[in-house]
Amino acid sequence: MSPTPAPRRRIALAIILGSQLMMTLDTSIITTALPHVQRQFGFSQSGLSWVQNAYVLAFGGLLLLGARAGDLLGRRRVFLAGIVLFTAASLAAGLAQSGGWLIIARTVQGLAAALAVPSTLALLVADYPQPGARAKVIALYSGVIGAGGSVGIVIGGVFTDLLSWRWGMLVNVPIGIAIALLAPRFLAETERRSGTFDLGGALTSTTGMTALVYGFIQAAAAGWSAPSTVISLGLGVVLLVAFVLIEHRAPQPITPLRLFRSVERSGSYAGRILIVGATFSTFYFLSQYLQEVLHLSALQTGFAYVPITGMFFAMVYAIRPLQDRLGRPALLVASLVIALVGMAWLSRISTGSSYFPDVLLPLLVIGIGQGIAIILMTQGGVAAVEPQDAGAASGLVNVAHQLGGSLGIAILTIAYARASSPTDPTAGFHAAFTGADVFFLIALILAVVVAVADRRASRLADLPAT
Missing domain, CATH: 1.10.287 (Helix Hairpins)
Structure with a gap:
């Protein structure tokens, strides 16, 4: 006997959110363990960044192809293929015996995530056609993405300290098997379409x-x-x-350029690159600062991110009344101002800083601003798209997310390397956090420009035809 529509949709939502969380976690779950991985495999600082970037680049680079595959072959079918491959690659990463082995396994994980993730948002949008319900589940989906990075650090810290960093990879195996067994029953398949791969x-x-x-x-x-x-x-x-x-x-392009005709969508993709670049890089460098300068254990470092994780999820429930009261453009600008203040505060850390208040309070402020901004930019990235473009638009949302993470680490590693000093162990971290603040500032300027352009377009649309 098949489940009734409402329970089926709830279980389908849980499957989609669970899979999205699992693959978002893998962008950061190894962050807390990086000092351990570096010592075990002898990575340099620039080489160590590839443990993150191998996953993020394969993920972001192939997302558009994964979205197109879902459109042509059926989104559930491609989603399942991605989950199975991701599970196998996670097992390989957990058993890695060398740095090269680990990076190759992380690359395959990214490829698998690129197949699965574009279908999650597209399936979600198709399952909730009503605007109110869709806005609610997109906010929840965005909260999972926004909080996933910090949740991954918490879980990674627990595994690294109590068991091994390898369990951050191996934990995906039972979760992936469960999703692969449940998805065929509760996720609806989409029609296959004729076409070619770009x-x-x-x-x-x-x-x-x-x-x-x-x-x-x-x-x-x-x-x-x-x-x-x-x-x-x-x-x-x-x-x-x-x-x-x-x-x-x-x-039949994998990225229809017509998606960029909307100022709101284009601004959402660019803004997402910037704010994810700032936040993801902050997590990357802050985890090392907490362990190397404040001498916290991996477990303590993981739990240091619990407050910001809670703040991300709290914003899922706070955003609806705030958006109704202020409107999306004004709320986005306000959220980026808040994130900018929090990031500027965090960039003042020094050797004499402590977790409370010098790290905790800025993280909470960043969590409020970034948590709201990431939800609004997810909504903006799929705003007013035609059904045939749903997969490509959701793919672009995730491409911007992954590209922001990899570019952020790559660019701010330059700031870190240039400012590092043997006499001041915090100089490099200070420079990296200041660079993240610049990312938020550019995102804020972009949000203001988009808001002005949007208002101008609305006024022109309201003028009588001549």
């Missing part, structure tokens, strides 16, 4: 983003004038320009 677009976007991030990482390690830096950055720009030209001419 392999040229997928190849140029993935290799272009990888080359760009690699160039920034090389700039931190070898300098801006190093041949490897110049070649990587130049190649990245050329490939991304080629990607835009391919998408303009392709009969």
Whole structure:
């Protein structure tokens, strides 16, 4: 006997949120364990960043292809394939015997997540056609994404201190098996469509983003004038320009350029890159600061993120009345001001700082601002899209999220490396956090520009036709 529609939708929502949380956790679950991984496999500081970026780049670079695969082959079918592959790759990462093995396994995890994640938001949007219900579940979905990074650090700290960093990877295995067994019963399949894969677009976007991030990482390690830096950055720009030209001419592009005609959607994608770049990089460097400067254990470092995790989830319930009262553009601007203040506060840390109040209170302020902003930008990224573009739009939301994380770490690693001093162990962290503050400032300026453009467009639309 099949479940009634309401219980079925609730279970389907739990499956979607659970899978999204699992794959969001993997962007950060190893963050707390990085000092342990570095000692075990002998990574340099720039090499260590690839433990994060291998996952994030494969994830972000192939998301658009995963979204297209879901549109053509059926979203549930592609979602299941991604979950099965992700489970197997997590097992391989947990059993890694060398740094190269770990990075390859993390890359396959990213590929698998790129197959599964675009279908989650598309299935969610299709399951909740009513605007009110859809806004509510998108807020919950966004809360899971926003809090997933800090939840991953908490869980990673627990595993690293009490068991091993490897359990941060191995825990995905039973969860993935459960999702793979439940999904065929509770997730509705979408119709298969005829069409072709835009392999040229997928190849140029993935290799272009990888080359760009690699160039920034090389700039931190070898300098801006190093041949490897110049070649990587130049190649990245050329490939991304080629990607835009391919998408303009392709009969069935993986990224329909019409999605960028909306000022709100384009601003949401760009703003998401900036605020995720700031937040994800902050988690990356703050975890090292707490262990190396404040001498917290991995377990204590994990629990240090519990308050900000709670703040992220609290914003899911606070955003609806705030949005009704202030409107989306004004609330977005206000949230970024709050995040900017919190980040500026955190950037004042020193060797004499303590967790309370120098770290905890700024984190709470950042949690309020970033928690609201990420929900609003998720809504904006899929606003007013046609059904046939739902997969591509949701893919772009996640591409912006993953690209922001990888670019943020790559760029702020440069600031960290240039400012690091043997006489001041906090100089590099101070520079990285100041750089994250610049990201929030640019996002704030962008939000103001989009709000002004949106208001102007609304006024023009209200004018009588002549």
